[in-house]
Amino acid sequence: MRVLVLGGDGYLGWPTALHLSDRGHELAVLDNLARRGYDRELGVQSLVPIEDLETRVAAWQELSGQVITPYLGDLLDADFVHRVLAEFRPEAIVHFAEQRAAPYSMIDRAHAVYTQQNNVIGTLNLMYAVAETNPDVHIVKLGTMGEYGTPNIDIEEGWLEVTHNGRTDRMLYPKKPGSFYHLSKVHDSHNLEFGCRIWGLRVTDLNQGVVYGQQTEQTVQDPRLATRFDYDAVFGTVLNRFVIQAVLGEPLTVYGSGGQTRGFLDIRDTVECIRLAVENPAEQGEFRVFNQMTESYSVSRLAELVAAAFPGPVQVDHLENPRVEQAEHYYNVKHTGLVELGLQPHLLSDTLIESMFDIVALNKDRVDPSALLPTVRWKLKP
Template sequence: MRILVLGADGYLGWPTALHLSAAGHEVGVLDNFARREYDRELGVESLVPIESFDARVRAWREVSGRTLTPFAGDLTDAAFTTDAVRSFRPDAIVHFAEQRAAPYSMIDQDHAVYTQTNNVVGTLNLLYAIAEVDPSIHLVKLGTMGEYGTPNIDIEEGWLEVTHNGRTDRMLYPKKPGSFYHLSKVHDSHNIEFACRIWGLRATDLNQGIVYGHRTEQTAADPRLATRFDYDAVFGTVLNRFVIQAVLGRPLTVYGGGGQTRGMIEIRDTVECVRLACENPAEAGEFRVFNQMTESFRVDHLAKTVAEAFPGEVRIEYLDNPRVEQEEHYYRVVHTALPRLGLVPHLLSNTLIESLFPLVAEHRDRVESEALLPGVRWRGALPQPAGAA
């Protein structure tokens, strides 16, 4: 297959592109490098150094003998987006090219507007490009489990059968997102479903849980192929933050009481899920949703797991929660579609956590300690009255 990976310079886009290429697919890689600009804006970098995009593409060719076709540009540029799709003529498009951090979207009005404009407009341009160039292209879109929020009923895979006043219908599962970022993903899902229903496009929405881990078979083949390791309170994942805090001898910072439960998935399973979705496409006119997670954990349980795995004393500290969210809630998620396609998950274990400790120790001098503490507060995103202190 010919597969175009959008956002291919990012944490997940890069290893996904390599995984698909190693599986024998012809892969195009597209990015506007905004993620590197966020680093400069926030004054923090990936813990593990990453090469330039061009150097990565060259390194993969040297290591594997396979070529990635690069495109540099922005999906909010409609003409560029259509030209890139027409030039590469993919069978499938994997769409990672969005601002992906909830805290970033909640910094202030400018960041909220940027997040929604970038994500929603970029995806709309992509839908129009697919409809114009070739409606048979299969769109594999990275969504998020955060679209659902924490409802007090089981979370189905995207759709819900509802009986009301004696009549039954199948409808998209109700959404209760927790940030302007998660809201942008909800808007994407509705726009994509509409395009499938009206234009006959085919799409798979991968509602993904929190991803942990750093290495895949391909990124481990050469240091130049490494992907990002984000740890800061804006873009970093909670497990990464806990591991770094343990290595540095700092308390593991749990927001609130730690009763928040989240779906999670290992990075090797993420790239395999995308391959499985691409190789088993949706039907024309079908908008299907896969809940892309393998386990769920309470945040306080993750902290205790890291503390138990670390070969030294670790203290856990509970901070005032900067987010507006339920800290104790029901959480049961249906996630059967990808295992039916062949996914055999890697589950979180102390062995995996222990493998991260030496990685962090090797690069500990790159840690910006202040970046570990939460600096974005959900209520702080509100506009202040004139004259407020």
């Protein structure tokens, strides 16, 4: 199958492209390299060194014999998007090409506007390009579990059967996002569902939990294939940050009480979930939603797991929560769709946090400890 990965130079886009290529698909990646620009803006860097896209693509061809075609450009350029789709003629498109960090979207007005414009308009341009060139292309869109928020009822997979005043209907699950980034993803979901109803698009919306880890079956084959390992308080995920803090002898920084519960999954499960979605496409006119996660943990429980696994003393500090979110809440997520397609999850207990300690130890000289502390606050100062 011909697959185009948008955001194919990113943390998840690059290993996804490798995974699909390794499974026999013909791959192209598209990226505007904005993620590397965010590092320069914030004065941070990936814990693990990463090569430029040209070197990565060449290294993969050298090792595997498989060609990945790179396209450099921006989804905000509608003419460029049309040209790429007409030239590569994808059968499936995996869409990672969005600003992905909630804290980044909450820095100030400019970052909020940038996030929504980049994410929502870019996805609209993609929708029009697909509808006007080949509406049979299957769009696999990376959403987020953060679209749902933390409702006091079970979270279904995208849709909800509602009975009101004696009448029943099926509608998109109500959304209660917690940042301008998460709001942009909600807008995407509604726009894509509209495209399915009106134009007959095929869409799978993958509402993904927090991803941890840095290595996949393909990226470990050569250092030139490595993907990012983000640890800073803007782009770093919580488990990655805790592991680095433990290795450096720094306190694990838990925001508030640590009762916030989220869905998590291993990076190896991310790439496999996408393969399963690509190889089992949605029907014409179907807006299909999978909750892409494997297990749930509270932030305080994650800190306990890291402390228990680390071979040395670990201190846990509770900081004032810079976000506006419920400290304690109900959280029960249905996530059966991908398992039914064949996903065999790597659970955190099987992954062994110890392996992440080794990655950090090899690269600890690249850590800026000041970048671990939160500087972005959700509430505006009067």
